[in-house]
Amino acid sequence: MVSTYNRRGFLKISGIGLASAYLAACSVGGGDSGAAANALKAAFAQPVNDLDPHGPSSVDESTLLAGRLIYDTLIRRDGDKLVPGVATSWEQTDENTWVFQLRDDVTFHDGSKLTAGDVKASLERVKDAGTAQSALWTSVSAVEAETDTTLRITTSEPLGTMPVNLTLMFILPAAKMNEPGFFRKPIGSGPFRVDGFTPSDELRLSAVEHWGGKPKLDRVTLPYIPETSSQITALRTGELSALWPVPPDQLRELEGLDEIRLETIPSYAYYFNWFNCGREPFTDPRVRRAMWRAVDVAGIVKNLFGDGAELMTAPIPSTVFGHAPQEPYRHDPDAAKRELADAGLADGFRTSLMWFSDTGPLADALAQAMISDWAKIGVTVEPQNVEKAEWLRRLNAKEFDMDLQINTVTTGDADFTLGRLYDSDADRMGYRNPELDTILRQAHRDSDRGRREELYSRACKIVWDDAVGMFPAALISTYGLRSTVEGFEPAASNQPDLRGVTLAS
């Protein structure tokens, strides 16, 4: 009978356990009033992993997006113009020296004053961080805070991209930025203060008084929703007020709905398909051009992406400074075959294409479409759809024949991609061209817009005519907005300024 008693006791305990599980379930979330008036819930397609704007995520669009709301920069981007941020003016006193005048009315969210010392500490921190953004600052040799509002930056070689690079350099409070746990609830001087942050899940912000004017919204919540269909559903049901970028193959789910408005803007992101110019047979530019001519790029971009992308006319998107339109490669399989024959490959050849599915929208479909076009000229391409980490490893080790990927011109300036990828010293895909090196290095040093534009137009022509890669599609970002959202301006960088957004009830 003992066992009966035990069993009964056990059942009681499990009953209590169940009840408490139920209670725990009911208590989740609780009274989050995210739906209150003047609170915007908006989802970007990628998670915000880290709020450290100098850390490993420093050039992730999601971290930059959050950074623009929380922190300030010396210089801001407004469309394709560079406008004053914390710096009111700047001048290049000689080719290696830049002097910035700073506002004296900027305060951090904890009330302390932002001074040139904070800018100095921030710039030194990002330069030494050993992360992707650090590469922009290698030529900075000294940063001096001459007064609280005067900052002098000295470089070891001329850095013409200084102003545009500074649009990525977020200013942190020097006294606090190295405290442990700082980036869980960081303090900046931007228009929004951090209320709460769960990495790669949700960021909650509230508006503060800002030198640029207080935002019209009271609160902003940026959740991350991994599953695309759930993102679309959440926007349609009103759980979300804004969603961007909407994947091209999901656009029709949102078209023709009264309560949803779609706004588009050409972005800084684009697809390229690199040829490993250091590997046979891609050492021969005739072969590379033949590969390009073999693919019906215009047809593929139109059929796959519709309004979600535009056909490229240069090795960088048309939104980027330095873009210069080139002669398109017409789809001509017969000419491609003749060119292959000229290069001694009349019978075609075997090669491979490497990519990872999440590199961008419709990557798998794009790869397959190109591979089937190549088959028509006798080139057998083995598809190598690998995982992201493996793709990165092989890319950095140049272990590929062809590489299809999305690239983003994070600063909106040709230097960020052309200057950093196609220089022989960078050696990203085995292409070496001393003439191009000279042009790119000159453009990197020069700060004159007109001269830089001219240099990049020559660089665009060389990369395009030599077919270092194929440049099929530049993405167009589509922002899905509920009709109640007003004043939301789509940004090419995918980092919209939310200060002017209002919500109609």
Place this chain on the structure above:
Amino acid sequence: MIIYIARRLAQSVFLVFGAITIVFLVLRVIPGDPASLILGSQATAEELEAKRQELGLGDPLLAQYFRHLGEVLRLDFGESWRLGGDAFANVLERLPATLTLAGYALALTLLIGFPLGVHAARNTGKAVDRLVSYLSLTGQALPSFWVGIMLVLIFSRMLDILPATADGTPLALVLPAFTLALPFLGWLARLVRNGTLEELGKDYVRTARSKGLSERVVFNVHVLRNTLTPVVTVLGLVLGNFIADAVIIEQVFAWPGIGSLMIESIVNRDYAVAEAAILLIAIFYIGLNLAVDVLYFYLDPRITLETV
């Protein structure tokens, strides 16, 4: 009894140790490493090598392994390169959401599956009995990520009565918990049905009936209690499965639990977080198994050390 528990406990420790070792090895054998993900696609070979040294990835695998074992013993998995801060703290922060989801799914499984099974047993061959068969078959056959997406399409997008993602309200639990519970719901109903039928055919039921007890008393007092015992022990295993299955469900419903955290950390080679999360799930699973084994021993005195 104590010897038995001690022996099972020792086995569990060994299992956890095995899990740590396998996770460590697999994460390092798969190609790609954190250095390349931290530095991105424009890193030079020197930068990569320097970062590897900084992260201690240049050391021999065995040295890394022993260092890792030391870390695990101190429950200090190191910093997450991707999320910043202590990896284990990052995982613990996400644990309540997963436990809530699993708890709610368990409640759903019991509250629906148990009565359904009893009802089927009392109506063998009738509609409800067939429903239980179909439910358990389809519930287990349909992949849960697909079920999740379908439920979102129907209940959120078409009918607009339930939220599609975790929005902080209790209602947001309904779809993910149901998706998680579905494969086990029918399974539990079948288990209860068969168990009840078996009990109904036993001698003590005939005796009870012949004593003149009402059918209600025979069923509720005698039969049900005996049916319940195996069910309760099995629930421990179901809970373990819930925590493991939540990995997929959380992704579909943007549920901020350890499952979604784990997937992202593996994709991004955030070793510290991946190791902490997988180890936590493994410990849960092994712990629940241990608890169930001990319970069997406790609930059924016929099980002796010789028979286990």
